[in-house]
Each structure stands twice: as C-alpha cells, then as structure tokens.
Amino acid sequence: MLELLAKKQRRQMRLLETLIREKRWFHLKELAEMLDCTERSLKEDLSNLRTVFDDFLIESSTNGIKISYDDSIGIEVVYHHFFKESVAFSLLEYLFFHKDVSADRICRRYDLSQQSFYRLIRNINQILQEKYNIRITLNPLNVEGDEIDVRFFYSQYFAERYYYLDWPFPDIREQVITDFITFFYKLTDYPLSFSLFHSYRIMLTVYLCRIKQGYRIELANKYGQYAYLYQDLPKINEMLHYFGLQLGVEFTEETIEQLFIIFLQKRFYFSPEDLIAATKEDAVTYKSYNLAKELLERTSQAYGLEVPNFDEMIMHIHNTAHLERREIFAEYLLYDTKSNTNGDYKTLFPKFYQDVEESLYQYLVAMGFHENPENLKHLVYTVFSHWETLLPQLLRRRKAVKVLIISRFDDNHARSMIDFLKFYCTDNFEFSQLIQHDVTISELEKSEYDVIVANFMIPKLKGKDFICTSSLTLLELVEKLNTLFYDFTRQED
Template sequence: MLFEETILEKGEYQKFSMFRILKSFEGTNYTIIDISNAMGVSYQQTYNILQELLEDIKGFPNANLQKLDRKTFLSSKQIPITIDMYRLFLLKRSIVFQFINYIVQGANPNVEKFCQDHFISRSTLLRKNAPLKVLLEKYQIKISYNELGLIGDEKRIRFFLYCFYWLSFRGLEWPFKSTSYFDVSQQLQLEPNELNDPVVTIRTVLFWSISRIRVIHGYQISDMESFNEIFPRNLTAFNLDRSFNNVNFPNISNEQLLVESQFFLFFRLQSLIFPNSNDEISNKIYQEIKADQGTIWELTEEFITETQKHLIDGERDQQLANNIPLQANLMRIFFSYYVMKGDYFQFNDFYDQDNAIDYNNSTPYKIVSNFVNEKHEESKYRPYLIAEQKVIDEIQYLMIPYLRFFKSNEAVKVKLILESSDLVTRDVMTFLDDLSFVDIENEGDDPSDADVIVSSIADIDKIYSHKDLTDKIIVDWNLDANETEYFNLYQTLKKVFTEKTAIEKADD
C-alpha cells in the first residue's frame, strides 16, 4: 500500500488499513481484539481508530448510514462501500492529493494561492509533501515551488501522473474537469477491437487525457528518437493512434504532434500482455523487431538460448522457442527501459510484495539474474538493461509459469492419493495444476519421493507400510473441501517451496 502510505497522512492511512482488514475478515464474528492483532497496534489505539473510521462511514456521501453504530458496523458484511470508494474518499481530503491535482489541472497554479485556499502555511505543505518528494526523486522528478510544477523528463512525469490518477480513481469517477470521458473517447477514435477490455480502454483514455492536458499547458515530449530506432515504421506498422492531429490540437506543430503520437503509441506497446488467445499487438511487436534483426532481437534470442540450457528436454526447448507472447513481453521489457532511459513509474511499484511468493532463490531467478548482470557489462546491451534490478524482477516473473520446465528439483512434488476417475477430485487436481511451483507426481511414482502427500484416505501407512513416510507432509483431504481448506493447502505448499529454494541457495 505504498501509494496510500505516501499520499495519506498517518491517521487517515491507519483508518484505510483498518477498513481493508475489516473487508478481508470472513463472517461477522470478530472483535476489537481481532482487529488489534491484525493491525499490530494496542487495543486502545485500535478502538480510537475504529471510532474515527465509523464517523467517516456514517458521513459517507449517498450511503444513508448516518445511524450506523459500532456493533452493526462490525457485524455487517453489507456496508455498501468498497475499498476503492473509501480510498478515493480519503484521497480527496488529502492535501498531497489536492496539491498534485492542482498542479495538473489548475490554471496558472501558484503555491501561495494554494496555501491560502487550504488554510495552511508553505512549511506545512512542504512537510506533508515530504514522503512524495522522496518517491519522486527516485525517478528524477522534482516539485518546483517557485514556478509551481513538476520538473524532470516529461515522459516520466506522465507515467507518474498516470499511476497517480488511476490508483486514486480506478474508474469510479472521471478525474478531469476540462473534458468528459465521452468527449475524450470520441477524440481517440478507438476501433471496436480496441474496446474488448474495458479496463484497458479506461486506462488508455486516461493516459491520453493526461497527455492532452500536459500538451495544452505547454509540457511536451522532447523527442522519441530511441523509439524510432526500434520501430522505424512505428505509426504505419501499428496504426493505433489517430488522436494527435490538427483538429484536436490546432496550435501544435505537425512535428510535435508526430512526437506526441509516437509517445502515445509507446505507452500502448510497453504494457506486458498475458493473452488468453492470439494477441495482434504482441505478434506485431515480435514481427517488427524480428524483421529489424537489431539489438533487442539479439538480446531476446540470447536469453532464450541461455534458458534452454537449463530445461528438462527438447520438447520444453521448443515450447519456449515458439512462444511468441513470452518473447514479445521480453522485448517490451528491453525496449521500454531503453526508450525511458531508465526506471519509470509503474503500477507494481506501489504494491506491497511482502505477502507474495518469494521466487528470488529459484532457478529462473538465478538464470535471469546471471544473464542480465553479464549482459549489462557489455556496452552494446547496457542501454536496454539500464534499470538492471527492475529488468531482472520482471523477466523472472515472466519465467515463473515455466518453473516445471527446469532441471532443478525446486518445484514442490505432490503425490495425490485420490480416486483419479472421480469428478469430485478433479477440482483439487485443477487447483494444483494451476500452481506453477507445484509438480504433480505420476500415479506410479514412489510416494517417498514426494514433498507433500495429499490423501483422501485417513491412514495411508497401512497402504504404504513398506515405505518410510515419516518425514513427509501428509494433508488429509476432504472430497468436499471448502475454501479455507484450499487456502490452507496453498499455504502449506508455499511454505515447502520457500524452504526448498532456501536450501538450494545455501547449497550454491
């Protein structure tokens, strides 16, 4: 929750954290002590935060909750307020949020006027903005208070504003007062096939609106030469942008409109895509870069070749070599940091990764890390790997679904002692098959070779009396297992995977 932690003040952030916890609790039978334990704060502090949160909920616009009491609040799962709604409610009251929004949308923004309108001193404003200042500096962006505005590479500023507005509004409301969502959609002239994903559509309209406001206010992209190097036929090849034209921007030169069009195209190409079916844009990226036979093509080919050395067999080699969506995503990572000349704001920068599975000791991570570190030393490849750690992290997550392809024994070996022809047992098999760090053993495999045994038979020692299973984790499985049992199974497997990869690291 780095975004909320940065924008909200401590008290507001605590209320938001509590609201998330309350929304995550199952059932209705929980107490202030339960909330206190989940938040890691004292009972008295929890009680005080809860009282303030309750006042917010009672005063929530159009919710008709004025008579809500604490007991009803804690016992009801029907409060018609989502986490996104409450986040936006708090953000709109935040000085930091209002300040950035004022910089973007204000006519001739002035720090003295902002302070007067919000009844705060300049020093108070600077103090409240301190966490955001630290975050912005990570991406070489600064806030100028003399001539109020954002200073830095305009490309990075726009990606910051894109993350800022999306993480704030998430489609709940349209953030800009100068134009409507409908009007912008009309100006964009999106094709029917570009409207299949409503979230992508909203985000595309949002990014274009940010670009429109910045261009009108005199903040323009300086050049897109690096993008043209990679995609010499860019606008012709992809035919995705028809919006930066003399009709929409009559006072902007044709040369600048071309640069803005190229940057907007770059925005649409750089997002990683994980298609359920054939994806035209990924195919086009692959074809264009392959036809050029440039540095990005060489880097992608070398990575695939290096990875193939560590796979189980030739069949897996071909599955990787023929995987166009995977290779297109690799290309996206390489060209995005090249065009941006380093790191830039992305959504995953704002999410807490503490509860995610740690793959940093896995074989894919080691392969990716060694490859990127080695290639980073070569001047030819360094500009594409300039955000070295970010590149490593992103590529290794691309490779995690292929964990079973590798020769290492890191995947958790699960032996199923279930009726394989029973439709009921199919659910757990499908569940396990969807976990990339799990390898389901074959029917004839020795259970003593497994890490975890999932059995619907209570006493499997009688069946395998000749096997030593004392060190095996045995999960007694109910055929009518509920969500909690599936979650507990996932937690068990995750723990075993973490322990196995830690052992692998220690052995290196």
C-alpha cells in the same frame, strides 16, 4: 510515495492492509506492536475507520479485531480513500489541471498558513525529487522536471486514484479519446486489449493535457521516421482536424510525436519480426535479443517447459525492460498490485520464481538498465503473465498427490466420491479406493498414499495426512484437498 500521507493516515492504511491480508483475529496488543503505536491510538483509528468505511465490518470481541466484507469489495477502496484524504496528493492533482497557480490561492483552497504551505511543498519536493527527479516550482506553482517522469507519475496517479472504469478528466470527453485511440491503433498490428486500452486512454490523456499546457519531452525529432504510418491514410488531414477541434489542440507532426512518444522511442517494437529485423542493424537490440533468447532457452530446458510464443516472449522482455517507467503499473504510488500478483506466483512456484528473478536481474545488469526492485518486479510479472501455458505446465510437472478413499458404507459410496473428486479437483490427484478387506493402521501408515480420506475416525494414524469427512460436505473436502496439494507441491518446487 507513502511518505506523502500523514503519519496517522499511513498507520490506518497499514492497519487495514494487515486485517485484510491476514483475515484473522488480532489482539490489540499484537496490532499495536506491529504498527508501532499505542493501544489507545489503535482504538481511535478503529473507531474512525468504522465510520469512514461502510463496506467493511470491523468486528471486536474477546478474540480481538477482525475485518469482513463482501466479495464484491476490492482493497482499492482503501487506497482511493487515502488518496482523497491526502492534502499532498490532492494538491498535486490540482496542479495537474491548473497551471501557474499562486501560493495564496493554494493556501486559501486548503486552509493553510504560509508556514504550513512551505513545509508541505518542501516535504512533497523532497519525495518527488528523490524518486522522479521532478518538483513543484514556486511563484507560480507548477510540477516540472523530467517530463517523462512527470507524465509517468500522473498516469500512475490517475490509474490508482480512481476506479478503473471512472473517467477523471472533466474537460476532455471520454468518447473522443476512445475514438482517437481506436483510429491510430489500427495503424499497428498490436492487439488492442481491454487492459491496454484503459491504460492508454489514461496515459494519452495525461500526455495531451501536458502538451496543451506547453510541456515537451526533449528528444530528437523522430516523427519523420514514422509519418509514413498515417500520412497516406484516406482523409487523414480531415480526421486530424476533427480530433484537434474536439480535444483543443493542433495536431502537427510534433504534437503527434509528443503524444505517442512511448511508441516512437528507439528500440520499441510492435512485432517480433520488427525486433528480429532490427538486430541486423542495431547492436543494443542484437544484444538484448540474444540475452533474452538465452534466458528463455536456459529456463525452459532446466524445467522441461515449452515456450509456444518464444519470439513474442523475447519481444515482451525487451520492450518491458526498455520502457521502464513509461508503462502504468510498472511502479506504484500506494497500491502495490504487482507485488500481490507476483506473490501468488512466488508462493506457488518458489524455486522457479527465484530462478526467473535471478536471470532477469542478470539481463538488466548486462544491458546496463536500472536493476532496481520495481523494474525487476515488473519484468518478472511480464514473464509469468505473457508466457503462454506456463502455469499449467508448471503444475503438471509436479508429482501427483495419491489419495486413498475409504468408506464405511460400501464400495459404491467410495466410487461415487472418487467420481465427484476427479471432476472438481485438479489433475494432480490420483484417487484410489480401498480394496483390501482387512487393512491395518500400520499398513496404512506404510502405504504409498500421501492422504487418507475416510468417513470415520482413525485416531492412531501417524505419518499420513488424514481427512475425516464425517462432518464435511464434498465441496469442503475438495477445498481441503486442493489446499493440501499446494502444501505438497511447494516443497517440490
């Protein structure tokens, strides 16, 4: 969806992403080549960005260009700005809240000529139709098409466009939505976590707004299958009447189905027990269960791992694959958060990551799902994030890094350093102090140790990682050792 930004906006966003991601000095020529622009354009961009982003310090010196900022500032500041500045995204948000808008009204609001207006609509529709099968209709203007994708697009838009704890729906009281979600969620055994709650309040509010405007997802009615969940609750009719008055909608069985359609769809399960029971009656669920089961068994055995939440992992893989783009952050518009997170997993465990990705791809193909990169990326994230104790298990299976500590002061100093390092470093280090009194450089080079640490220089030492601590604090030494650990273990995985 980057194409919805103007060319200059895309370039400026890529510039900030590059400076923030790399955290180093760039020469103007290097940046200009990366961004395929002139140095003059780049200078204008930097001047503009310095004015717009008070939270970022964009430095210029003989070393080039570098950005610095406080740890409390997140990169989402960048994306919020470009969402706000984009006429295309602003128009789409306006149409979400206003149905049956005239072209003249949009032209006046955004100061557009008729020609510019129709060119903008054509560009938006080309992008939306290609990815979501939705479009802006004319005379009057509305966003229509595949209603599932319309709702997903807007759910993802509001999740990215506004800060996580902001409330972007001025006509709907946040507390009422909170009470409504809490009331209905008690009907399931699924834990309502912080992240799920904030995602669902965005999704359900988007669904509610679309329902109030008369839009429906065309699916076979299923509310009869699920009505038993709430019909016998005490005072259910009074509660539905109360929420209806507060939210401005009549809660019929169809309204409830449309609102909770993400949970009422076939083959979505709230518990592993429900999924396992369904395998006896539904061939697709049976196939999905066994493929996911084989995937987990094969992967865990190949790497000597345990899966403490085995049945839950099968459910998570199954549900994630079946939901596709009905979950917030399953795909992205501008802010690719999942790739950043998956990138960390891939950097730390490249071989394991590749094997998991390949296995999940085969699962998607076998199930006949869309095996596009976004679906696959979301599934990989699900495995890494939902597999209990996976990361510590992967770290512990790695070979320990052997470190020799040498002090020119005395043995007690070396022992005190080891005590400190054992406390602050990971469990994947084995620390020893030098016992031999007449060790030579050749013997150090042939020793079993991966890293030599000393508080004096050993200029001719070869074939070993060497750290001289004469100008380092102990905490800086910890940081360097942990960095070395990741360098060592990436080669093993």
